[in-house]
Amino acid sequence: MKIRNIIPVALGQQPAPAVVRNARIFNVFTGELEAGDIAFYGKRIAGIGDYGQAEQVIDASGLIALPGFIDAHMHIESSMLVPRQLAKAVLLRGTTTVIADPHEIANVLGTAGIEYIVRSTEGIPLNVYIGIPSAVPATRLETSGAHLGTDDMIEFVDHNLKRVIALGEVMNYPAVLARDRELITKIEILRYRYKKIDGHAPGLSGKKLNAYLCAFIRSDHECTNRDEALEKVRRGMHVFIREGSAARDLDALIGAVNPLNHHRFSFCTDDRDPLSILTEGHIDHLIRRAIAHGVDPITAIRMATINTANYFNLRSMGAIAPGYKADMVLVDDLERLNIRMVIKDGRVVVRDGNLVEAMSGVFADVPESLGQVRIPEVKSDDLAVARQPGLLRVIELSEGTLLTREARLEPKVEAGCVVADPDRDVAKVAVLDRHRGQRFSVGFVKGLGLRHGAVATSVGHDAHNLCAAGVHDADMIVAARHVASQNGGLAVVRGGRIIASLALPLAGLMSNRGLFEVAECLQRIRGALKELGSEREVFMPLSFVQLAVIPTIRITDRGIVDVDKQAFTSLWVDSPS
């Protein structure tokens, strides 16, 4: 936008190309609701006030105009949608800016994967800023598809200086505290370019937190309780309250927000599947939840807009003001936040729950596949686990958190081998190296709710090795092979037969289909999971079973991981605690 050209429109000397009329305007700076026209010029707001002349009038009678919502931290790949399809989903919910960390695709394809995310989001009506992944690979405890070194990072950042906004979540906090030279170099590369350094430090506290902050890491989205959030805010962190599909922290954290500290909080979704977005919502859902918890709507909306813009130094976002981007959400009221219209770059993109038709062409153009999924040759027998003395170390999942617990259980044994035990909700889990097709490992997981069959997925944070879980080894093999044959995806198997699946041929992470097709498919998968006896989301928690950077216990293609020790551990343990 040229300053020269917008000024005559702002001054009212030239008619605005478009004007929003009759809205009450929510002012994030003052907390007021104002009356006035909002005049646009190109992708910007030219002025607020009395702009009588306009080429196009957008009538917003009875509506309240809010700034477009900002997601402070998310992974596009977790939606299993390509960026342009994800854009459709979040625009429907009023999100106009996302800070995307392409951590997943980078762990599979390296900078080529990040390039895909950057290039495929050019020119679409969603602001997509990149937090360049700090942890590729995330740990040395799994087989990764790529290594994103300091040399790659300098090159990529300097070639994409306007799109890269941060170093993505520095999850390897032990490496920070151990003063790992490579990681500190990554931080310095971004810091000296005036970018943010985003954090990821579940449970970090006291002197360790001080040290982590000394590395200029100034945000965190991994708080799981109020006191943790308060300590992090006190020490200078900006806390992103996360409400993903699996990790749901809002209820636990919202009590930390008060009138004196609310400007240090933002909202993020991290990992959200398209069904959650379409049915429950995106950032709008977090605003609603916060308001339901008694947070003042002014505060809740600020956390979804200007607070995040301020943190990321996004100078012209997060507010409805002259010179700012013409990105906004029109709602009925501030309680239910019923979204009636979404405007992006000065154009109406959503009306009454539907994308405006003229927009749909923008979202086409999806490649058939990216990268290749290769798994080792594994047969049913290979999954057998011989009974050994002691107790079985089981990865126990909990709803609403990414944290796992270690359960030590008496194994269920058949013919000398440990088997799944649906009565105690224990399933077998296998992780297969999908990058080089070499290693695999077997363990047990509690909490998926599976009573029959098996599932498999090529989505598995952070290296995205192929993971199968179930109660029958043969079904696990069928599921794993099906996913590999599709070049990635999800599969639900019962009695040797695929009863539902979704192909994810883009890096084994994303579908080449449209938003609604993927959403329908996920609905069918939910039905199929019920056939396996589970009322759970299964695939979302299963995708975190490999996540060797969040406590307590995980499984990768190389074995069972003790996260705190960042070391492998045995499947068997002597004592019950």
Next chain:
Amino acid sequence: MKIRNIIPVALGQQPAPAVVRNARIFNVFTGELEAGDIAFYGKRIAGIGDYGQAEQVIDASGLIALPGFIDAHMHIESSMLVPRQLAKAVLLRGTTTVIADPHEIANVLGTAGIEYIVRSTEGIPLNVYIGIPSAVPATRLETSGAHLGTDDMIEFVDHNLKRVIALGEVMNYPAVLARDRELITKIEILRYRYKKIDGHAPGLSGKKLNAYLCAFIRSDHECTNRDEALEKVRRGMHVFIREGSAARDLDALIGAVNPLNHHRFSFCTDDRDPLSILTEGHIDHLIRRAIAHGVDPITAIRMATINTANYFNLRSMGAIAPGYKADMVLVDDLERLNIRMVIKDGRVVVRDGNLVEAMSGVFADVPESLGQVRIPEVKSDDLAVARQPGLLRVIELSEGTLLTREARLEPKVEAGCVVADPDRDVAKVAVLDRHRGQRFSVGFVKGLGLRHGAVATSVGHDAHNLCAAGVHDADMIVAARHVASQNGGLAVVRGGRIIASLALPLAGLMSNRGLFEVAECLQRIRGALKELGSEREVFMPLSFVQLAVIPTIRITDRGIVDVDKQAFTSLWVDSPS
């Protein structure tokens, strides 16, 4: 500071070089007062908590630690001190960071002047960031010493990228609205380097304000009433509340600050003389005034610290937190704000009102002179103003504001010539081109309080031409010549004799003497002004009589200026209104 080196100190694995013990710590993020040690490493804070081991212990029993104060906008030259002497003055009052706009010296010496400010503030215990002057010359209505073009600006900014933080106050708002290509280019140069664009738009409102904001100008320090401040905040400006020596806006503006908008306000001093700083205070004075007006100390301190740091994207200032600069102020309590200690870069620099001795050497090294003052040959007779028909257009000054009014008065005439009229507080004023020694003009000014003699000064915003004012033409000539002979300065003359003066041989703006010497001299000048019958500060208001960018009427070396029309006007006017 190397991240590698601070981490072991933060972790408590290595003793801190220095620790502040027993302070209550003011937390700007949460508004809390916390207990704990503050451990330093080098110029940074390594941690807050329990840091038992330390090489040096700074005992702060009974004191509250606040972050060092930040002045959001000021002109070092207005103190008539060189930067290192100004540093002493403001450090005594707890200011550890200033955003300096070297607008005055730039208008005299161009980039060479800015270079002097930048180089002479390297390595001193004060963070001096530069807002590069946007208006050199400020207008075409006066003879300026320099032209700072877009080419000079690109070169200077890129050579000083870490020190330049903003485009200094864009005061030529008519040129913005008229889409002046040179000015817009200056804005774009800074904007594309992610620097701030600071504003200066007294009274701008409505669509003109919208247009000004569309040029990415996001701050203003020229509000003079509550409604103006509220409108500017509403439209997205960060408002700097100014309390200079002459322009005192705090009382009028503080009522605009409320719990919903306070994060959009900061404090600045703009132009403050050393006597005001030493006796009344600097940013600490604004905090105290705000608290006296009933503002919560938490809010007042935020306006002096983190709010300003956030606006300027000063990532590690404005708070006491790990990784932040070890800049802080220790006070007795939050009401009186009695400053007991100031710490800069982890070292105590001020204790109980005195600079720590070890610091004094840092401030030496001042050049004898910079630039040269040349004035035209002017004799008493040249100042005569012949009586003409109509009323005299007189520049009327008001206390506490830079705005002037136009008074239309019946002239006092002696021997066919208009003379000063002390009974109505009207003095003659002459402005002499000091850059090329060519032009001069004569007018009248009301409000200096002079009853005898004359004064002269080489400080005169923005071109800093030499200005003499008084009731006797001969004394005016003596004063002007004395100032010129000193290569700049202030002079007070009565009966043809210099009764007090201060040489300002550095660009005609700054003394080559130390802080306390200058302060003493200014005290003597105050006494001398009383001998002339004035109880006013005289030199400060007189320095703004040439300021052709702030309404309503001014005088430059080229004539009487109608500011709104940006044109010259006659000394004579027909009608009384």
